[in-house]
Amino acid sequence: MGIGSAPADGGAIIVRDLEKIYEARAGDRVTALDRISLQVRREEFVSVVGPSGCGKSTLLKIVAGLIAPTGGEATVNGTPVRGPLPDIGMVFQSPVLLPWKTILHNVLFPIKILRRDVAAHRDAAMALLALAGLADSAHRYPSELSGGMQQRAALCRALVHDPALLLMDEPFGALDAMTRDDMNVELLRIWSERRKTVLFITHSISEAVFLSDTVVVMTPRPGRIDCIVPVDLPRPRDIGIKDSKHFGELQAQVRERIYAGRPAGGGGD
């Protein structure tokens, strides 16, 4: 992991001089990303934190191949990103499950879209649901599940086709604080069983530090990487680690950088 114009190879995600400029009306130009470079190793858990408008979601969508950059390049597993890559699992802020399908068939949805053998993946989907504590809910409809359970089902759906990469865009942002803590612990447990390279976008400094191997701090207007904070907390981590002195120090370090990038007394979140 490192910033710079010439990162070493071998990264699962390599982002080099990435730039995204949106043309607004009347010739206004909004720089969402300003020559960003970073590198994520295989099976590394990297969080990107920053205030709204710092371009972190844009970064994620470019890596996913959903939008094209106006400059620079993203590479996933050695292949330059030219369009959507099915070898990626996506989790969004809302679970976006299909309300007419049971949880099991929601999890199997990517298999169906990818025209793979749905019956052959049924056991794998059930194993994932069991791992996420949803075995009893497999044949229920999404509306019968709580928000946290729905989001766990969405995580299973992202993992069902065994992608190399997991991209998560503020996945727990809509949950209450206690459910969010539970989901963080759950995510780490599931991740320890199904190791993926994870790019995790969040507003929450505490969440980023708790989950990650590395925290990337971004600042807005234009979206830039301010600094990269390695998190050397031992794994496996439980929620109690948040009370430790070192966790507090790391959190303070990230927070200081985020606030340093903002004008004094500035609004926004």
Next chain:
Amino acid sequence: MVGAVSRRPAAITALILIAMLLGWHVVVAAFRLPDFLLPSPVAVFREFLAWPKLLAFHTWVTLLESLLGLAAAVAAGVPLAIAVVYSRALSATLYPILVLLQSVPKAALAPLFLVWVGIGMSSKVLVAMLVAFFPIVIDTATGLRAVEPEMLELTRQLRATPMQVFLQVRLPHAMPHFFSGLKVAVTLAVIGAVIGEFVGSDNQGLGFFINQESAQGHAARAFASVVILALMGIGLFGAVALAERVLLPWRHTPAGSNEQ
């Protein structure tokens, strides 16, 4: 618990209904109102017993016109909704026109239909279709568009084909909206058929019958026909609601009381 809460208002509604019928009867009896002005509920009820076959015949005609009109509205409306949602050009050009046309009082066109397609059943089916058409087009189009942007991103991520997105995401998503439109449309279709019959008919249908009987001073017979029309509307609405329950069971799961 749910039963106890919902049973009481239902009982009160029934009591109010009975009180209204009684009140009606008392007013007619007390003021000795002639039958051609306002018949008593008893007189109306007697008509059902006196003319079962005649009423059944006119009912069947109106029911058939309504259902044919509704079927035509679905057959034309759903493909049009799909076209409007999938074509940016149509969405920009045709959709505003549809919304404009929706505010045209369709019933006012009934006399023209009579001129164009004749006095037979087709002019009534046409009015029924026209009034049922708009709720189906507008609601279906709304439903097809109601897919969350993240779901569309997910399908793009998985490189879904447009046909996969349509059949596996958009169409099922639109079904609850389609059914809301259908519930409105089915009631409107009955009204459309009756208006068509009012304007001119080959001596059949409840609309024609109401016209003829009230002109001849048989108000009780006209009232009996109105009661049948009301029951027809309620029955058709109930049938659509039942079809929705059967076809979309996920809408009625125990905890699924959200949405709507």
